[in-house]
Amino acid sequence: xxxxxxxxxxxxxxxRKGRAAGGIPIGSVLVLDGEIIGRGHNQRVQKGSTIxxxxxxxxxxxxxxxxxxxxxxxxxxxxxxCDMCSGAVLLYGIPHVVVGENKxxxxxxxxxxSRGVNVExxxxxxxxxxxxxxxEAEPTLWNEDxxx
Amino acid sequence: xxxxxxxxxxxxxxxRKGRAAGGIPIGSVLVLDGEIIGRGHNQRVQKGSTIxxxxxxxxxxxxxxxxxxxxxxxxxxxxxxCDMCSGAVLLYGIPHVVVGENKxxxxxxxxxxSRGVNVExxxxxxxxxxxxxxxEAEPTLWNEDxxx
Numbered sequence: 176x177x178x179x180x181x182x183x184x185x186x187x188x189x190x191r192k193g194r195a196a197g198g199i200p201i202g203s204v205l206v207l208d209g210e211i212i213g214r215g216h217n218q219r220v221q222k223g224s225t226i227x228x229x230x231x232x233x234x235x236x237x238x239x240x241x242x243x244x245x246x247x248x249x250x251x252x253x254x255x256x257c258d259m260c261s262g263a264v265l266l267y268g269i270p271h272v273v274v275g276e277n278k279x280x281x282x283x284x285x286x287x288x289s290r291g292v293n294v295e296x297x298x299x300x301x302x303x304x305x306x307x308x309x310x311e312a313e314p315t316l317w318n319e320d321x322x323x
Numbered sequence: 324x325x326x327x328x329x330x331x332x333x334x335x336x337x338x339r340k341g342r343a344a345g346g347i348p349i350g351s352v353l354v355l356d357g358e359i360i361g362r363g364h365n366q367r368v369q370k371g372s373t374i375x376x377x378x379x380x381x382x383x384x385x386x387x388x389x390x391x392x393x394x395x396x397x398x399x400x401x402x403x404x405c406d407m408c409s410g411a412v413l414l415y416g417i418p419h420v421v422v423g424e425n426k427x428x429x430x431x432x433x434x435x436x437s438r439g440v441n442v443e444x445x446x447x448x449x450x451x452x453x454x455x456x457x458x459e460a461e462p463t464l465w466n467e468d469x470x471x
Contacts, residue, residue: 225387226379226411235374239367242470262410263374265431267470283413286434322390322415 179251179273179297182206186251186275187301189216189229196221199313199320200305203233203252205269207244213237219320228320229253230260234267245269253302255282257321265290275302279310280321327399327421327445330354334399334423335449337364337377344369347461347468348453351377351400353385353417355392361385367468376468377401378408382415393417401450403430405469413438423450427458428469 182204189202193216205213215232218224227235230252245267250256255277256264264272264287274296277284284294310317330352337350341364353361363380366372375383378400393415398404403425404412412420412435422444425432432442458465 219387223387224383225385225415226374226383231374235372237373239371239373239467242467245470258410258413259407260410262406262408262413265406265410267373319387319390322393 177209177249179295182211182249182251183253183273183275183297183299183302185211185214186229186253187299187305189214189233190253190302190305193217193221193229194305194309199316200309201229201252201254203229203250205233205237206249206251207247212240212244212248217320220316226259228257228260230256231263234263242268249273251275253299254280254306255284255296256287257282261287264292271295273297275299276306278303279306325357325397327443330359330397330399331401331421331423331445331447331450333359333362334377334401335447335453337362337381338401338450338453341365341369341377342453342457347464348457349377349400349402351381351398353381354397354399355395360388360392360396365468368464374407376405376408378404379411382411390416397421399423401447402428402454403432403444404435405430409435412440419443421445423447424454426451427454 186202190200194200198220199217202216218227249271253275334350338348342348346368347365350364366375397419401423
């Protein structure tokens with residue numbers, strides 16, 4: 176059984192890096208055979224990007240990979256992936272998504288499961304606290320990031 | 324009633340620009356009140372990008388917009404949007420998607436409709452011919468772009 180803790184911790188480090196740079200504290204890592212092959216964090220503020228959510232930034236940083244690699248990988252994200260990031264998971268056939276928390280925001284987890292993906296939610300207190308601090312401090316920025 | 328032809332033609336121009344640069348010929352424009360506010364084309368080859376499908380490149384080029392702008396916009400794409408690009412449409416609450424064709428590839432149109440989006444398919448001969456030429460010439464690249 177895989178120990179999710181070190182990979183979720185790496186995703187949290189990405190999120191904290193983003194927050195320290197004035198950005199939105201969501202981080203993600205892509206893992207293959209126990210090795211991190213991509214890392215990223217939300218870049219809305221830093222790069223003025225509307226598409227570089229943490230998971231997307233992670234996929235972009237991982238670079239062009241064969242389908243067979245995606246299909247054996249696990250994506251870790253500190254927050255429940257939104258519609259866009261969930262769609263990227265489906266496009267590339269990522270079979271397993273480990274989510275830090277879905278209390279402060281919940282993407283289409285049931286739909287993603289219905290498409291055959293194993294979505295695990297850790298309910299991680301550090302992930303929740305990080306988002307609660309951010310949403311209280313920057314509600315307008317947060318709403319922009321989720322299209323509200 | 325909106326005439327889709329000039330906007331689809333602008334999306335086709337984007338696609339052709341991409342193909343001329345050695346890329347994948349899929350283009351997209353975002354339209355608000357009869358004006359194009361974003362344009363893009365697939366950048367997998369040109370930027371080595373795994374996330375800049377045409378629609379994503381278009382959203383990125385349009386820049387950070389208020390939710391109220393997305394919610395009155397129409398997205399044009401020469402090809403049926405994949406899971407990722409459909410997810411971006413859902414994230415930002417784009418109410419209307421006009422698709423050039425869905426013969427050479429079909430994304431989750433019924434799911435997107437079930438979420439309240441008006442998805443129109445034009446069955447455009449120029450869009451079909453463009454993709455058929457490309458898929459025959461570059462099958463490996465095409466499969467990479469759709470995660471296969």
